[in-house]
Amino acid sequence: MRLESVPSAQHQPAAPPALDTDEFRRIGRLAVDLVADYLAGIRDQPVVQPMTESGRRAVAQEEFPEHGAAPEELLTHFARHVLPYPMGNGHPRFFGWVNSPPSHMGIIAEFLAAAQNPSCDVGDLASIHLETAVTRWLAELVGFPADTGGILVSGGSAATLTCLAAARQQVAERLDWDLGRDGLQDPSRPRLRLYASAEVHSSLRKSVELLGLGHSAVRTIAVDADRRLDPDDLDRAVREDLANGDLPFCVVATAGTVNTGAVDRLDALADLCARHGLWLHVDGAYGAAAALLPELGEVYRGLERADSVSLDPHKWLSVPIETGCALVRDAALMRRTFSHVPPYLMTEQNVGIGGTLDYAEYGFQQTRGFRALKTWMTLQHMGRDGLRTLVRRHLRLARRLAELVDAADDLRRMSASPLSVVCFRYVPPGDPYTAQDLDRINRRLVADVQTDGRVFLTGTVLDGTYVLRACVLHHSTTEDDVTALVSVVREIGRGIAGKAGQA
Ligand SMILES: Cc1ncc(COP(=O)(O)O)c(C=O)c1O
CATH class of the missing domain: 3.90.1150.170 (Aspartate Aminotransferase, domain 1)
Structure with a gap:
């Protein structure tokens, strides 16, 4: 049937979840004004304020309404019950944890991304190509080659999990061990061990537990007076484990610890990893962004020699939450770690809408948000x-x-x-x-x-x-x-x- 011969539908007024165009425009403008006023007045507000009992009730105990509400009412509700109770990281006097404010272009990009709402897994789509561009920029920032395997994930925890899955895959392949099929169930295999200092972020423990390694696989290495992992102590631990028949496979270093911002001696650790054939992962969730400064060249020397790096655009780069990035130097290995494409998701490369890259083959998620746009807009703007x-x-x-x-x-x-x-x-x-x-x-x-x-x-x-x-x-x-x-x-x-x- 040709399009012209399809009878055109009578114009129906939009029903939720849709809005008529003029109403969408009006509500959108109200929302932009609300946000602009909020951002302009943020200094005059407390950084955080405790929720009141009635405020808590208004938000947490509300019933799912039988009938929909007017969009303007929802904005009013947001302005009254949500906006005054922020986490505080939008305020210039917030010095907590490792949480930045959102970049202004990032805020706008969230809106634009939601309007298009692509799933960023596969296809010859602008959203996919944008992710390729920003992950390449981030790879370059840490001194990795342009063909690095890079993917945007929810944050630093997910980035470390993604990178360590690739590290586990690499050691398994070396041993002809079909991890995908057998998992870590085979008791005849040596015990895998990895190494990190006590200053490593707590997400490492979650990762190794999820990867089936168990947190007892992690050996905690001493730190020096500057809270940097001590390469000599690491060397001793690796030799000891080898002598005991265990299989050391990975060192997790940190470029910017959460506690004090310490940067491990990456170059010495890269030497040691090369000597023992170990994977070097660098958790740069917070600190990798500072590798851009030439005056910190000495501090970051060796970062470019890592096998994988996690770097969070939602920390120092001010990209709105959730945006982490997992960078794995060996993109083909990264793909073998995650690739599982069933027939109903198969596209042919460069045929029809088929692109050249399927991000679902490089990480855990299938349907993926358009994180690239807010990252791209923030980095382009700066x-x-x-x-x-x-x-x-x-x-x-x-x-x-x-x-x-x-x-x-x-x-x-x-x-x-x-x-x-x-x-x-x-x-x-x-x-x-x-x-x-x-x-x-x-x-x-x-x-x-x-x-x-x-x-x-x-x-x-x-x-x-x-x-x-x-x-x-x-x-x-x-x-x-x-x-x-x-x-x-x-x-x-x-x-x-x-x-x-x-x-
Ligand atoms: C050094 C470091 N690594 C990892 C993480 C975890 O990142 P996320 O909270 O984005 O999962 C953090 C969080 O602050 C961190 O500072």
């Missing part, structure tokens, strides 16, 4: 020089924070990092307190600062000691914000110590 400027700004602010901490008689700095994390502790002058008292005061301090709302930071434990931890990642944070962080911490710390002293 350019390499914009990204360098952003990272340098954060490094400068972190140094300034360290100086302010060092100058305060009631603060003690607890870490030194080449990146944008500063760990410190509130230690009341005179110090009549035990180590446990100080831990208690500092834990309380973090909780009180967080609910106070003027600034936000988090805590961690270093060598058994609880410390305050601040990470600079916001594009609009200024020196005044860093100064405010220090003065709020000291003010609240004085209050807590005063009460503790009276008790």
